[in-house]
Amino acid sequence: MRQYLDFEKPVAELEAKIEELRLMTAPGELSIAEEVARLSAKADGQLRTIYGRLTPWQKTQVARHAERPKALGVIKALIEDFVPMAGDRAFADDAAVVGGMGMFRGTAVMVIGTEKGNDTETRIKHNFGMAKPEGYRKAKRLMELAGRFNMPILTFVDTSGAFPGIEAEARGQAEAIARGIEACLSAPVPLVATIIGEGGSGGAIALAAGNAVLMYEHAIYSVISPEGCASILWRDAAQAPVAAEAMRITAQDLKKLGLIDEIVAEPLGGAHRGPAEALTALGDAVERQLQALRGLAPEALKAKRRDKFLAMGKVGL
Known part of the structure; x- marks a missing residue:
């Protein structure tokens, strides 16, 4: 139903x-x-x-819709011969971050995503897409492996943010996120990142500092959730719709600000109403971005990525 x-x-x-x-x-x-x-x-x-x-708050609700395509669904639809890889080789495997090798339209790629789950059982298993340090260290390991084997990296982000629990902080959450961003920026291969639902804070950018950053039409991307922002500024989470408007979290706002490169159209009524159509559009968009990056030398790819992110937020003097 x-x-x-x-x-x-x-x-x-x-x-x-x-x-x-x-x-x-x-x-x-x-x-x-x-x-x-x-x-x-x-x-x-x-x-x-x-x-x-749709208002920004309504787009937030669409981005969080339970029936919206999740990272594992995207991988199943777009990646052939997918071989999942687990563990950070230091502490444990974090099911909030999924990844592995596979074929994307004839090209061998490394694919990494944050997985929220589709029902109560899978949401608990994947910790609602909130990664712990070992999840970001796993992502870093897979990015480095992709560089070694000259495989483009595709990431699919859907997280409200990194896990905020004390055990994550004790194991170096901030450092792990920073190392994830470093791994994105230093990868010697093309990196195409897509925000498929929520892109929350450093938990998102640790997988999304790519040569090209895409967003689904009704996805959101922000430094904090609207509820979190409202709780800080007004001490009232009920002000989340006001916060969402002020934060410029929609794909349309972020494209105007130059923070993302392409908006991927969704079917009428959102990706949850036509997942097959939405996934085909996503695959086409990712392929376009990969084609544009093909042939660039590793140093050129890293320089373009670095310049892209250093340019963000600059204003004329």
Whole structure:
């Protein structure tokens, strides 16, 4: 059964009526078919109107939708012959970060992602996509391995942020994130990063400091969650919609600011309504970015990546 967000209630009511009509009538009944077609067109119109003017807070809700494609779903759809790799060779394996080798449209690649999980069991297993130090150290290890074997790196980010627990801090969370960013910036191969849902704080950028940074149309990317920002500034998490507006967390705002390179279009109603279409569009976008980076020498790739991030936030004097 489809899960509807609060602002999708008009569409939910129409689609419930459509389903009711379909269950009540025999196939081929003309009058009912016409009514179903009319209501379907009306529901599509409602979706187009709603999704054409989403607020940043509504986009945050879409980015967090439980049925939205997750990192493992992206890997399954886009990567052939995927061989998962585990562990940081120092402490443990962190299931919040998944990765391994595979083939992307004929090219051998290293793929790394943050995985939130799809239900209660998998969300607990993957710690809701919140990585611990060993997760970032695993990502660093895989990036270094990709450099050794001259494989482009693809990352798919969907995390509210790094795990904030005391055990993570005790094991060097900040240092692990910094080393992850360093590994991104020093990789001698093309690195294409995509924010597929939430891109939260250093927990996201540790995997996303790439030559090209893509975002799904309704994804978000920010230094802190809207709720966290509201709790700090107003001491009231209920002010999250106001914070989301002020923080410029949407793909459209970030593209204007020059912080990302490409917005990947989603089907009408979000990626959760048409995951196959959304994943095909993502694959095409990643392939375009990889093609543009092919042939560049390792030093050129690293220099372009470094210059890209040093240029962010510069203003004229």
